Amino acid sequence: AQSVAQPEDQVNVAEGNPLTVKCTYSVSGNPYLFWYVQYPNRGLQFLLKYITGDNLVKGSYGFEAEFNKSQTSFHLKKPSALVSDSALYFCAVSPPPGSGAGSYQLTFGKGTKLSVIP
Amino acid sequence: NAGVTQTPKFQVLKTGQSMTLQCAQDMNHNSMYWYRQDPGMGLRLIYYSASEGTTDKGEVPNGYNVSRLNKREFSLRLESAAPSQTSVYFCASTRDGIAAPLSYEQYFGPGTRLTVT
Numbered sequence: 001a002q003s004v005a006q007p008e009d010q011v012n013v014a015e016g017n018p019l020t021v022k023c024t025y026s027v028s029g030n031p032y033l034f035w036y037v038q039y040p041n042r043g044l045q046f047l048l049k050y051i052t053g054d055n056l057v058k059g060s061y062g063f064e065a066e067f068n069k070s071q072t073s074f075h076l077k078k079p080s081a082l083v084s085d086s087a088l089y090f091c092a093v094s095p096p097p098g099s100g101a102g103s104y105q106l107t108f109g110k111g112t113k114l115s116v117i118p
Numbered sequence: 119n120a121g122v123t124q125t126p127k128f129q130v131l132k133t134g135q136s137m138t139l140q141c142a143q144d145m146n147h148n149s150m151y152w153y154r155q156d157p158g159m160g161l162r163l164i165y166y167s168a169s170e171g172t173t174d175k176g177e178v179p180n181g182y183n184v185s186r187l188n189k190r191e192f193s194l195r196l197e198s199a200a201p202s203q204t205s206v207y208f209c210a211s212t213r214d215g216i217a218a219p220l221s222y223e224q225y226f227g228p229g230t231r232l233t234v235t
Contacts, residue, residue, distance in 0.1 A: 009158075034223065043122070043208055043226030044161070090160060105176060106151075106224065108160040 002027040004093050006109035013081045014117050021076040021112045023091030033074040034092040034106070035065055044090060050074060061085070081116045088113050120144055122227035124209050130233045131199040139194040139230050141209030149212045150192040151176075151224065152184060154205040161208065167192055199234045206231050 003026045013019045025031055032051055036044040048059025055067045065076045074091060091109040122143045131137055143150065148169045153161040163176030167186040181203060183195045192211075196203060210224040 004160075036226075041229075043228050044210075044224075045226070046223035049223060105163055105166065108162075110158055110160040 002031070002093050002095055002107045004091050004107055004109040006089075006091055006112045008112050009110075010113045010115065012115045012117060015083055016080050019078050019081040019085070019114065019116070021089050021091075021114060023074045023076065023109060024072050025074060025091070025093045026072065027093050027095050029096045032094045032096065033065075033067060034094075035059065035063070035074075035076050036090045036092060036108075038088040038090065038111075040087075047076070047089075081114075083116045083118050086114055086116045122209055122211055122225050124207075124227035124230050126230060127228065128231050130235065131196075132235055133200060135199050136195070136197050137199065137232075138196075139207055139209075139232075140191070141193065141227060142191045143209075143211040143225070144190065145211060145213075145225065146189070147211035147213055147225070148189070150186065151210040151212075152182075152192070152194045153208045153210065154178065155208060155229075156205050164194065164207075196232075199232075201234045204232060204234045 005024045007022055034049045035047040037047050038044045047063050048057050048065055050057045050067045058064045063078050065074055067074050088111045090111050092106045094106050125140045151166040152164040155161050162178045164178055164182050165176055165184040167173045170189045173184050185193045207230045209227040212224045213222040
């Protein structure tokens with residue numbers, strides 16, 4: 001069974017500083033990995049994904065994530081945080097195609113609340 | 119495009135009452151999903167529909183039923199609501215991909231906040 005861990009419930013960072021939101025995963029084979037963001041009282045919005053290829057993935061709003069197969073991690077990063085980045089961030093994983101019924105199921109982490117302090 | 123729409127936005131039920139949450143998407147997506155979000159639990163999949171006419175259970179299907187009415191609409195029904203079903207419910211859809219259905223991002227609706235007393 002696949003699983004995702006976001007070890008930090010909350011991350012605080014000063015505006016202008018770099019930010020990292022951590023994610024580790026467990027899945028058989030080569031995973032598909034995603035980051036989503038949720039602003040208060042809103043649905044989730046897609047940020048970026050890793051399917052295959054370059055381990056550094058660039059996404060929306062200046063975010064990027066690095067896939068590290070040996071450490072089974074997919075940490076979200078941004079060089080300079082903005083107050084408007086304050087939100088709840090979710091990492092998600094799905095198994096590769098051909099895995100059966102689970103191929104249609106994304107497994108989400110519990111979320112990390114990012115607070116950017118002015 | 120409206121994307122994914124959900125109705126109602128808020129609902130309060132008494133234990134034992136029934137209700138249906140509605141979801142519609144206008145992106146011509148084949149796959150649709152229902153999730154629930156609880157504090158500290160992330161999102162958990164209730165049911166999904168990989169294509170019109172098919173539905174499958176997710177991680178937490180007990181107490182729920184679904185109907186894929188047509189390609190656009192996917193409803194979630196609570197037959198006899200329980201306080202444990204108090205949650206925020208999200209519908210999502212994704213572009214079809216028979217070989218790699220989850221290589222594409224999911225689009226989420228704004229959610230339905232349900233309270234069962």
